[in-house]
Amino acid sequence: MNAETAAPAESTFSPARQQQVVSALRALLPAHALLSNIEDTRPYECDGLAAYRQTPMVVALPENEEQVVAILKACRDLKVPIVPRGAGTGLSGGAMPIADGVVLSTAKFTRIVKLDQYARTAVVQPGVRNLAISEAAAAHGLYYAPDPSSQIACTIGGNVAENSGGVHCLKYGLTVHNVLRVRMVTIEGEVVELGNGALDAPGLDLLAVFIGSEGMLGVVTEVTVKLIPKPQAARVIMASFDDVVKSGNAVANVIAAGIIPAGLEMMDRTSSRMVEPFVKAGYDIDAAAILLCESDGTAEEVEEEIGRMSAVLNASGATRIEVSTSEAERLRFWSGRKNAFPAAGRISPDYYCMDGTIPRKNLAQVLLGIEQMENKYGLRCANVFHAGDGNLHPLILFDANVPGEFHRAEEFGAEILELCVAVGGTITGEHGVGIEKINSMCVQFSPLEREAFFNVKRAFDTAFLLNPDKAIPTLQRCAEYGKMHVQRGQLKFAELPRF
Numbered sequence: 001m002n003a004e005t006a007a008p009a010e011s012t013f014s015p016a017r018q019q020q021v022v023s024a025l026r027a028l029l030p031a032h033a034l035l036s037n038i039e040d041t042r043p044y045e046c047d048g049l050a051a052y053r054q055t056p057m058v059v060a061l062p063e064n065e066e067q068v069v070a071i072l073k074a075c076r077d078l079k080v081p082i083v084p085r086g087a088g089t090g091l092s093g094g095a096m097p098i099a100d101g102v103v104l105s106t107a108k109f110t111r112i113v114k115l116d117q118y119a120r121t122a123v124v125q126p127g128v129r130n131l132a133i134s135e136a137a138a139a140h141g142l143y144y145a146p147d148p149s150s151q152i153a154c155t156i157g158g159n160v161a162e163n164s165g166g167v168h169c170l171k172y173g174l175t176v177h178n179v180l181r182v183r184m185v186t187i188e189g190e191v192v193e194l195g196n197g198a199l200d201a202p203g204l205d206l207l208a209v210f211i212g213s214e215g216m217l218g219v220v221t222e223v224t225v226k227l228i229p230k231p232q233a234a235r236v237i238m239a240s241f242d243d244v245v246k247s248g249n250a251v252a253n254v255i256a257a258g259i260i261p262a263g264l265e266m267m268d269r270t271s272s273r274m275v276e277p278f279v280k281a282g283y284d285i286d287a288a289a290i291l292l293c294e295s296d297g298t299a300e301e302v303e304e305e306i307g308r309m310s311a312v313l314n315a316s317g318a319t320r321i322e323v324s325t326s327e328a329e330r331l332r333f334w335s336g337r338k339n340a341f342p343a344a345g346r347i348s349p350d351y352y353c354m355d356g357t358i359p360r361k362n363l364a365q366v367l368l369g370i371e372q373m374e375n376k377y378g379l380r381c382a383n384v385f386h387a388g389d390g391n392l393h394p395l396i397l398f399d400a401n402v403p404g405e406f407h408r409a410e411e412f413g414a415e416i417l418e419l420c421v422a423v424g425g426t427i428t429g430e431h432g433v434g435i436e437k438i439n440s441m442c443v444q445f446s447p448l449e450r451e452a453f454f455n456v457k458r459a460f461d462t463a464f465l466l467n468p469d470k471a472i473p474t475l476q477r478c479a480e481y482g483k484m485h486v487q488r489g490q491l492k493f494a495e496l497p498r499f
Helices: 015-026 038-044 067-076 130-140 154-162 208-209 244-256 267-278 299-315 327-338 342-345 359-378 405-422 448-461 475-481
Strands: 058-060 083-087 104-105 114-115 120-125 177-183 191-195 219-228 235-240 263-268 288-297 320-323 350-353 381-386 392-398
Touching: 015 058, 015 067, 038 058, 038 104, 067 177, 067 219, 083 219, 114 130, 120 130, 130 154, 154 208, 177 208, 191 208, 235 244, 235 299, 235 327, 244 263, 244 288, 244 299, 244 320, 244 359, 263 267, 263 327, 267 327, 267 342, 267 381, 288 299, 299 320, 299 475, 327 342, 327 392, 342 350, 342 381, 342 392, 350 405, 359 381, 359 405, 392 405, 448 475
Parallel strands: 058 104, 083 104
Antiparallel strands: 114 120, 120 219, 177 191, 177 219, 235 288, 235 320, 263 288, 263 381, 350 392, 381 392
16 A cells, blocks of 8 residues: 555545444443534534634544543444544644544543652643643642643643644753653554653654654553753843844854753744733834743853843844843743734734744744745735744734635745745644645655655554544645655656656
């Protein structure tokens, strides 16, 4: 079986098929854990990328691992595709249902199984909210480091699926750097544990393969995460720049100086003016860009690092520098960055959030390229992102009620991702590929590379039933999209068949 035959055919809803699946699952689940009426399933039609919607045939809400095993076995026997779902806060359509498929939600897996203050670990179920882990660990002076902007709502199972990051990922890493063990169920109904409670595990590093696999390899039922001590002190520098090129260069200069801030974020003028009336964080709305640079550690370490970063920022052309003097002020500085996405609704009916990663040295180049694209597509773009690790989150502003605007927003986003690849970056940093960026995979990866991805998929899910239409495009799809991988004017692996 090759990638062409592995991809599922276009799905369609069938009442007879729905009845067959409902009858099979009704024998395995209590009545309240199975949804099939349209008014019950419609809330599951999309994730945070609401532009793409599909009402699922059935929604299953298991309450324990045994039920997950039974659901997967039944769906395998019936050859029914399954889309695992967490809190639905994802931004790439990774949890978008399939018309003739089952959405398997882990929303009822909300228990913190064990918190070990001495080993500094927490064993949690996948439906536990990201922020709830830190709240539970706070009494022991510990917390969970990855902090996506949606941390108040997103769940650890979804974080594992997307390899989520957050504003502090520069220093403390992404989900993959903070998870020790994952317990999951395969499409065959087999319970498998990847990794363990130690810092390393023997054999192949399947834990790293699984984290970020977007529900394509198995369904998470339990996660062991690392906890770290809460820093004694933390302070934030808010630096203003009159030019985005200077701000981009300042980011590279901070890292080049050997400083790894706890967080290093950038917001352009559009973003600052969008969010300031919403949160009143004290942002300089006249600046072309602002940087938020955080230092944490002991009071002495923070004082020394704040001084070093301030010197680098001043030398890089900062026009204004403010340093938080209290914890309340530090949180206020961050509040604007954390609320940038919802604040977009103040200035635009709709927005399209992209996610790409580039080398830090190319920040200014890419920001200028995005500015040119604004003129090309006739749409505004607010740039707010994890500057320290080059993870961009351009917010393309549009009005879905205007014919053709969403299509232009899609084209705008696709061109941003192509630019990211052109400068040596990638098409995603922490939002995943899902359905949103599946065509952009054709830009970055060759047919042979994509076939390697399919081989991993086959190793876990031979029948291609787990989230089958996401993340990896077929050769046919890439040909239809018209984006074949080209390097130095040559098509890589030209000897391979194209159709």
